[in-house]
Amino acid sequence: KQEVTQIPAALSVPEGENLVLNCSFTDSAIYNLQWFRQDPGKGLTSLLLIQSSQREQTSGRLNASLDKSSGRSTLYIAASQPGDSATYLCAVPTQGGSEKLVFGKGTKLTVNP
Amino acid sequence: GAVVSQHPSWVICKSGTSVKIECRSLDFQATTMFWYRQFPKQSLMLMATSNEGSKATYEQGVEKDKFLINHASLTLSTLTVTSAHPEDSSFYICSARDGGTVGETQYFGPGTRLLVL
Numbered sequence: 001k002q003e004v005t006q007i008p009a010a011l012s013v014p015e016g017e018n019l020v021l022n023c024s025f026t027d028s029a030i031y032n033l034q035w036f037r038q039d040p041g042k043g044l045t046s047l048l049l050i051q052s053s054q055r056e057q058t059s060g061r062l063n064a065s066l067d068k069s070s071g072r073s074t075l076y077i078a079a080s081q082p083g084d085s086a087t088y089l090c091a092v093p094t095q096g097g098s099e100k101l102v103f104g105k106g107t108k109l110t111v112n113p
Numbered sequence: 114g115a116v117v118s119q120h121p122s123w124v125i126c127k128s129g130t131s132v133k134i135e136c137r138s139l140d141f142q143a144t145t146m147f148w149y150r151q152f153p154k155q156s157l158m159l160m161a162t163s164n165e166g167s168k169a170t171y172e173q174g175v176e177k178d179k180f181l182i183n184h185a186s187l188t189l190s191t192l193t194v195t196s197a198h199p200e201d202s203s204f205y206i207c208s209a210r211d212g213g214t215v216g217e218t219q220y221f222g223p224g225t226r227l228l229v230l
């Protein structure tokens with residue numbers, strides 16, 4: 001059974017700092033991995049999708065890496081801003097190429113001005 | 114990007130009543146949609162897969178007679194919580210995939226917060 005763990009559960013940093021969020025999964029036979037952002041009481045916004053054949057994806061100040069063999073992914077946020085404050089979730093398919101997603105509990109990020 | 118909407122955004126109801134939540138893909142067709150539930154400070158848990166024109170498939174532990182799903186068209190799926198009880202209070206989120214290629218990004222709705230009194 002696929003399980004996803006995110007560390008840390010919460011993170012508070014001053015504005016401008018670079019930071020790394022971690023995600024680990026138990027079944028490495030994944031098709032892809034997604035990082036999402038969730039603002040309080042809101043739905044999810046897809047940030048980055050990494051296919052299993054890729055090692056990283058970049059979008060603006062965000063960079064996500066994927067190491068399938070070790071079952072890990074990281075989300076790097078450069079030059080953090082108060083507007084980055086949100087909960088960041090990673091998700092992987094329940095198995096193989098399934099479209100059903102298993103989510104981690106998320107990392108709640110607070111960027112202080 | 115693709116947009117998924119949900120209606121209502123929040124609902125308060127009395128115990129024993131039924132509540133219907135709509136999930137719509139606004140600018141694309143979705144043969145498959147997914148319904149998730151999120152309890153406070155918990156992650157999203159998949160409840161069921163909604164398939165256009167056929168019965169939904171439910172995850173283990175989810176009561177299909179309590180959570181009725183109808184996917185009547187390529188742009189609309191509905192989740193009806195029947196005889197709602199306080200323990201059904203949660204944040205319900207749907208998602209849909211744009212396109213016919215497995216593995217593409219899923220787009221999520223803004224969620225519906227349900228409070229059962």
